[in-house]
Amino acid sequence: MRRRHERRHGRQVRAAACALAMFLALDGAADTLVLRNGNRVEGQVVEETSRIVRLRLPYGTIEIPRKQIEEILRTDVVSDLLVQGARLLHHEQFEQALAQFEQAAACAPRREGVRDALRNALLAHGAFLQRLKRHDEALAVFARAEAAGDDCPRARAAIDELNALKASFMPLRMQAEAACAGGDLDQGLALYRRLSELFPDRSTELEEPIAQAEAQLGDRALDAQDFPGAASHYEAALASKPDVFASLVNRYTYAQARVAQHLLAEGRHAESETVLRRALGFCPRSDALHFLMGHTLESLGRLQEAVPHYMRVCPDPNAPFDPEKALAVHGGWAAGEETGTAAAPPAPVEAPRTIASAHFIVACADGSLGVQVSEALEFHFGDLAPRFGVREFALPCTVTIHSTKERYIEAAGVEAWAPARTTWKSQLGRLLVQEIDTYRGCPQLLSSVLRHELTHLLLAAALDYPRAIPLWANEGAAVMSEPGFKHAYYRRHLLRAAQQRRLFPIDELLALETYPPEDRLDVFYAQSHSLVQYLVSRASLECFIAFLKDLRIEPGWEAWTRSYRIGGALQLEREWEEAALAPHADS
Numbered sequence: 001m002r003r004r005h006e007r008r009h010g011r012q013v014r015a016a017a018c019a020l021a022m023f024l025a026l027d028g029a030a031d032t033l034v035l036r037n038g039n040r041v042e043g044q045v046v047e048e049t050s051r052i053v054r055l056r057l058p059y060g061t062i063e064i065p066r067k068q069i070e071e072i073l074r075t076d077v078v079s080d081l082l083v084q085g086a087r088l089l090h091h092e093q094f095e096q097a098l099a100q101f102e103q104a105a106a107c108a109p110r111r112e113g114v115r116d117a118l119r120n121a122l123l124a125h126g127a128f129l130q131r132l133k134r135h136d137e138a139l140a141v142f143a144r145a146e147a148a149g150d151d152c153p154r155a156r157a158a159i160d161e162l163n164a165l166k167a168s169f170m171p172l173r174m175q176a177e178a179a180c181a182g183g184d185l186d187q188g189l190a191l192y193r194r195l196s197e198l199f200p201d202r203s204t205e206l207e208e209p210i211a212q213a214e215a216q217l218g219d220r221a222l223d224a225q226d227f228p229g230a231a232s233h234y235e236a237a238l239a240s241k242p243d244v245f246a247s248l249v250n251r252y253t254y255a256q257a258r259v260a261q262h263l264l265a266e267g268r269h270a271e272s273e274t275v276l277r278r279a280l281g282f283c284p285r286s287d288a289l290h291f292l293m294g295h296t297l298e299s300l301g302r303l304q305e306a307v308p309h310y311m312r313v314c315p316d317p318n319a320p321f322d323p324e325k326a327l328a329v330h331g332g333w334a335a336g337e338e339t340g341t342a343a344a345p346p347a348p349v350e351a352p353r354t355i356a357s358a359h360f361i362v363a364c365a366d367g368s369l370g371v372q373v374s375e376a377l378e379f380h381f382g383d384l385a386p387r388f389g390v391r392e393f394a395l396p397c398t399v400t401i402h403s404t405k406e407r408y409i410e411a412a413g414v415e416a417w418a419p420a421r422t423t424w425k426s427q428l429g430r431l432l433v434q435e436i437d438t439y440r441g442c443p444q445l446l447s448s449v450l451r452h453e454l455t456h457l458l459l460a461a462a463l464d465y466p467r468a469i470p471l472w473a474n475e476g477a478a479v480m481s482e483p484g485f486k487h488a489y490y491r492r493h494l495l496r497a498a499q500q501r502r503l504f505p506i507d508e509l510l511a512l513e514t515y516p517p518e519d520r521l522d523v524f525y526a527q528s529h530s531l532v533q534y535l536v537s538r539a540s541l542e543c544f545i546a547f548l549k550d551l552r553i554e555p556g557w558e559a560w561t562r563s564y565r566i567g568g569a570l571q572l573e574r575e576w577e578e579a580a581l582a583p584h585a586d587s
Contacts, residue, residue, distance in 0.1 A: 031055070031080075032073040033064060045072065045083050049090065078108045082117055094125040119148040119155075126158060132500045133200050135162055169199055173206075180213050185220075189213045200496050211241040215248060222251060222334075227258035239488035243443045245282075250334040253283040257327060260292050269299045277383060278483065282447045284375040287313040288326035295323075352400075359393050364401035366440060373401060376446040380454050384481055387541055388458040394431040397457060401440055408439035417518055419449050422456040426465035434460075448482045455481040462545045466552060471512050473548055476532030479525055490526035497523045498581050506531075506573040530580045537579075538564055 033041045033055060041064070047054040052063045053072070074080045085100030101118040108114050122145035129138035139162050146155035172195050180188035192210045196203040218233030234252040237244055256279040263272035276293045283289060294309035314321045352363040355370040360377045364370030377399065385391070402408035405416075412421040420438035424431065436453045438445065455478040459469060479490060497503050504512075504520075504527055516524050536544050547563040560566040566575065 031076070033069055034071040034073065035064075035068055036070045037068075044076075044079060045074070048072075048083050048087050078104050078111060078114065081107070082114070085117065085121060089121055089124060092128065094121070094128065097121055098125065115148060119145050119152060122148060123152075123154055123158075126155070130158065130162065133198070134500055135166060135199070135201065138162060165198070169195065169202065172198075177209070180209070180216075185213050185217050189217075200500060203496065207241040208244075211237040211244045214240060215244065215251075218248075218251065218255070222255060225258075227255045227262070230255040231259055235485050235488075238483075238485035239492070242448065242486055242489055245444045245447065249282050249447075250330070253279045253286060253289065254327075254330050254334045257286070257288050257292060257330060260289075260296070261327070264292065264296060264299070267299075269296050272296045273300065280379055281376065281383070281451065281483070283330075284379055284446065285372055286326075286330050287321075288323060288330045291321065291323050291326060356396070359396055360399050361396050362399045362401065364440070365403055366401070369401060369440060372446060373399060373450065376450050377454060380451050384451065384454060384458055388455075388462045388545065389542065390458050390461045393434070393457075393461065395434060397434045397436060399436045399438075401438060403440055405439045405441065408437060412437040415515070415518070417521065419443065419445075420453045422453045424457065424460055424465055426467075429464045431461075431465050448486055451481045451483075452478040459545070459548075463548055463552070469548065470510070470551070471515070472509050472528040473532060473544075475525055476528035476530075477544075479529035480532055480536070487529070490522070490529055493522045494526040494530050495581070497526065498577075503527055505569075506576070507569040510569070531576055534576050534579050535564065 031043065031045045033043075033045075033053065035041065041055060041057075041062075043055040043057040043062075045053060046056045046061065049066070051066055053066060053069060054061055054063050081100045081104035085097045085104065088094075088097035088100060098118070098121055101114075101121050104111075105114050105118050122141055126138050126141035126145060129135075129141060139159060142155045142158045142162070146152045146159065172191060176188045176191035176195065178188075179185075179191060189210065192206050192213065196206050196210075214233050214237035218230045218237065221227075221229035221233055231252065234248050234255060237248060238252070256275050260272045260275045260279070263269075263275065273293070273296050276289060276296060280286070280289050280293060290309045290312045291314075294306040294313075297303070297306035297309065313326070352365045353367045353370055355362045355364070355367075355374045357374045357378050359381050360374055362370045362374045362377070364373065377397075400411075402411060408414075409416060412418075414421050419442050420436060422434075422436050424434040426432055434457055436450075436457075438449060438453070442449055456474060459474060459477050460466065463469065479486065494503075502523060504516075504524065509524075509527060509531070512524070515521065532544070535547070543563065547559060550559040550563060553559075557566070557568055560572070566572045
């Protein structure tokens with residue numbers, strides 16, 4: 001699907017292609033069109049599309065409908081290359097078009113019009129990249145256009161314009177930094193976001209300052225006891241740069257606890273449960289959150305579910321429990337984050353301790369962290385397993401928390417970017433072992449990472465532990481289980497990649513068996529998540545799992561047709577893009 005802005009600019013590319021065709025001068029060679037009625041027409045093909053062929057004759061130019069032509073016999077290789085290049089340029093297939101023009105230039109370096117044809121193709125490609133804000137690539141193409149002829153003022157003007165734009169980055173960034181330092185956070189954020197829009201290729205380096213500004217706005221709201229506003233700003237900070245989670249988790253969950261408390265007071269119990277489930281996934285050690293969850297479930301009449309939360313904070317029914325005091329303790333955690341208490345202390349040197357629970361065996365040298373991991377995993381299991389139709393694991397999952405990232409990478413044999421690794425072994429559908437490896441100090445460990453890795457195992461269990469699951473489906477489903485701020489993060493990467501025409505072709509995405517290069521990972525995860533989310537929205541997660549089972553038996557488009565009435569890559573790409581990239585879908 002062509003995005004709307006690309007269709008508008010496509011007219012300019014087509015005009016450039018038509019202009020290139022005018023450079024195809026006659027030099028004695030002729031092409032012959034063999035018509036379906038047996039007649040032949042000789043001239044020179046100057047433009048060729050899927051609809052018509054334009055032929056230059058001694059007395060003028062004529063257009064012949066493509067459906068009337070049986071065959072085109074060409075006698076001039078260079079003219080043929082130029083015509084094919086113009087056709088490819090018309091369809092915005094720039095790399096292929098340039099290859100045709102460069103081959104023509106190599107065959108006839110002195111032929112009139114050939115160098116001009118190549119230069120105009122380069123100008124069209126550079127203008128296209130410039131519109132997509134792929135500034136460095138556009139500069140390189142315009143430099144080639146300038147070198148392709150004796151004088152090219154259009155290329156020089158474009159190069160000057162792009163260099164001036166790039167030079168404006170640092171002054172604008174300094175203005176944003178100064179605004180934030182002076183306390184004008186809204187103005188600073190507006191400038192940072194404008195920079196991200198102008199320089200999408202440099203937006204990664206702006207994620208940290210945007211997150212810090214949003215976090216400061218959240219702190220202001222927290223001080224003013226605007227708890228929903230504080231939670232919203234913290235969410236925005238996490239969506240900008242999820243790795244700031246360690247420094248925000250206590251403030252964020254404290255704000256969410258206060259929001260839930262307000263919802264409970266108003267009798268909005270279902271909304272309170274949603275808020276508390278999210279907050280407990282981030283901070284399972286909070287007595288205040290467990291007490292509020294118990295109160296919420298009791299108010300909903302789900303006493304059996306409420307009891308474990310009450311037991312967590314009130315093991316002795318006769319012992320008094322003060323929820324406001326518990327919330328004050330939680331608020332104290334939030335205040336202590338600025339002193340660095342949220343960061344992991346030095347790794348213990350003692351042997352790993354083992355914490356066993358209903359579904360997991362956690363090995364971790366830090367006993368406190370091991371308990372938190374165990375509690376978080378059981379919480380996530382209770383939340384996620386029913387969605388995948390999994391009642392229990394056939395065998396407990398062994399979770400190893402390595403003391404350092406280096407030891408984890410060495411033991412797990414993974415790339416440095418991977419925060420965790422999930423593996424399983426089965427024989428004839430019988431599970432032999434399932435494991436999760438990660439490390440102490442891993443960002444977003446209790447929230448995003450554990451939910452992500454657990455989803456891999458739940459999907460494998462739902463599919464009877466196959467040897468492999470399609471990479472796009474496995475990772476897309478895992479991201480779908482992560483918190484909302486990660487979805488917002490990947491949504492931004494998806495839209496940026498679509499704007500810059502950097503998305504994976506759908507057939508390439510479906511065929512991936514190994515992870516792409518690190519600079520393409522965010523696009524891969526964003527696109528995989530979006531595709532899985534689209535398929536689930538068309539039916540349900542249950543239907544998606546049934547489709548994956550069908551795909552294992554018959555790995556072709558027949559399974560797609562049966563489950564989703566999709567008969568090929570082009571149809572899937574078109575329908576997915578219409579749903580995922582439509583303006584109304586952008587939040």
